Amino acid sequence: MSTRPQLTTTPLTEHLLRGALEVERTAHGLLPHRLPARARAQNTDGQLAMAEVQPSGVRIVLRTRATLVELDTLPTKRVYVGAPPRPDGVYELLVDGRLAGRTCVSGGNTLTIDMAAGTAESRPGPVGTARFGGLSAGMKDIEIWLPHNETTELVALRTDAPVEPVVAADRAVWLHHGSSISHGSDADGPTSTWPALAAALGGVDLVNLGFAGSALLDPFTARTLRDAPADLISVKTGINLVNTDAMRMRAFTPAVHGFLDTIREGHPVTPLLIVSPILCPIHETTPGPSAPDHRALSEGRLSFSAAGDPAETAAGKLTLSTVRGELARIVEQRAAEDPNLHYLDGRELYGEADSVELPLPDALHPDAATHRRMGERFARLAFGPGGPLAVAADRAVRL
Structure with a gap:
């Protein structure tokens, strides 16, 4: 019978994130934003409010020897009335810049949009987990790219080895x-x-x-x-x-x-x-x-x-x-x-x-x-x- 490895929870902070301009603390954890609060306060359009909080290009970046990484999130999934079901948002894990895993998170909130009527209805849902296992044991840089088209609240990060932030690369x-x-x-x-x-x-x-x-x-x-x-x-x-x-x-x-x-x-x-x-x-x-x-x-x-x-x-x-x-x-x-x-x-x-x-x-x-x-x-x-x-x-x- 296999036993679950001992995992350590690392507090999620803005220091582990790249690609977000601002991070909001919510009842569940962290919500990355791609527009700052001042800009959001001047916006009255629901479409932009939905778009800016979808974390396109936002990723968690860390250095670790971990072979197992778990990320709890609360996604918000969109359903369009009359249209085919949308696939779940994809989480991708890169190790030293190379794709090493892809997964989705089930559950989450649901936003039902009726384009013909111009209406939208929200329904709450449960937290889910993105899990990446079988990683090499050596020290490595890991990036977890969040779904580009699915609002994602970050709830908890667990690994089987300590993690540390990565100093920003010397890149433009x-x-x-x-x-x-x-x-x-x-x-x-x-x-x-x-x-x-x-x-x-x-x-x-x-x-x-x-x-x-x-x-x-x-x-x-x-x-x-x-x-x-x-x-x-x-x-x-x-x-x-x-x-x-x-x-x-x-x-x-x-x-x-x-x-x-x-x-x-x-x-x-x-x-x-x-x-x-x-x-x-x-x-x-x-x-x-x-x-x-x-x-x-x-x-x-x-x-x-x-x-x-x-x-x-x-x-x-x-x-x-x-x-x-x-x-x-x-x-x-x-x-x-x-x-x-x-x-x-x-x-x-x-x-x-x-x-x-x-x-x-x-x-x-x-x-x-x-x-x-x-x-x-x-x-x-x-x-x-x-x-x-x-x-x-x-x-x-x-x-």
């Missing part, structure tokens, strides 16, 4: 902001979102401020980017402005300038890369808003369509084509006085040929294979030789 900190695609929608795990893949390939330390449905040039997000430590910054914007039909060109142009001005208040010379939207056929020349495809929902599929009128682009309604053109113009204008500001057309990450080979499954979000392709391309284009973020990355490592 890459601060990235974007939409659900940057958040990791439809990636197959937290280390497989395109920003996580790009960061691993580029040898940089990721802070991911990709917020599903919420890359809307909010001033509080710009202030968050301004105030967060960073060696490299990228902002991928456009798709949410189109698919929420949030503004017209008259408001878009000064909003972009204001967003960049705010970032530059805190990072006046930090390399800053503006990335326009990847190809999304439904919104290339058709404005938003995006709307759930009710026929697809009736068939048990989640899909979207563009509900705008292309004729309204003449009156300033945004499409991806007009957004890309204006972003390129703004960067060119500002780069005359800001040589560290750069532009990347998102179609270099996912374009026409990719759309034929790897179409967006729900007409908005890339699948796991596309995330990998985008991560590899971004790493080459941004962090590779001659890339706009390459020199600063090298400089940060030398420092």
Whole structure:
């Protein structure tokens, strides 16, 4: 009869976390946030409130000889009325930078969302455990990447050997902001979102401020980017402005300038890369808003369509084509006085040929294979030789 090994509980503190901007103490433990309290207090949108607390890019980092690691968490799982069940969030364990385990946590709270009615209902549930066993006995650095798309309260950490914090690696900190695609929608795990893949390939330390449905040039997000430590910054914007039909060109142009001005208040010379939207056929020349495809929902599929009128682009309604053109113009204008500001057309990450080979499954979000392709391309284009973020990355490592 096997006996359970003696495990030691290590208090969970912010010193063991990377990728979170703030940690909230709850009745259960720690809740990582990707927006600080001041920004959260200025937000009134439930979508952003849900997105920022989903820990994309957040990981527990420690050094230990442990062969067994257990992490108790309280997840919040989403259920969409009429849509297929969502898979449980994935926890991934890396040993010295290499994937060594994947698991899920059952139980947890449930948030039921009715997209047609615009309602949401919460139901409490029990704490569960992510367990990783069979690890090598030597001293090693361990990272536990939390589910990128599932709110996760951290309750308890147990190991069969003592643990210690890891001193931050001497690597450049890459601060990235974007939409659900940057958040990791439809990636197959937290280390497989395109920003996580790009960061691993580029040898940089990721802070991911990709917020599903919420890359809307909010001033509080710009202030968050301004105030967060960073060696490299990228902002991928456009798709949410189109698919929420949030503004017209008259408001878009000064909003972009204001967003960049705010970032530059805190990072006046930090390399800053503006990335326009990847190809999304439904919104290339058709404005938003995006709307759930009710026929697809009736068939048990989640899909979207563009509900705008292309004729309204003449009156300033945004499409991806007009957004890309204006972003390129703004960067060119500002780069005359800001040589560290750069532009990347998102179609270099996912374009026409990719759309034929790897179409967006729900007409908005890339699948796991596309995330990998985008991560590899971004790493080459941004962090590779001659890339706009390459020199600063090298400089940060030398420092």
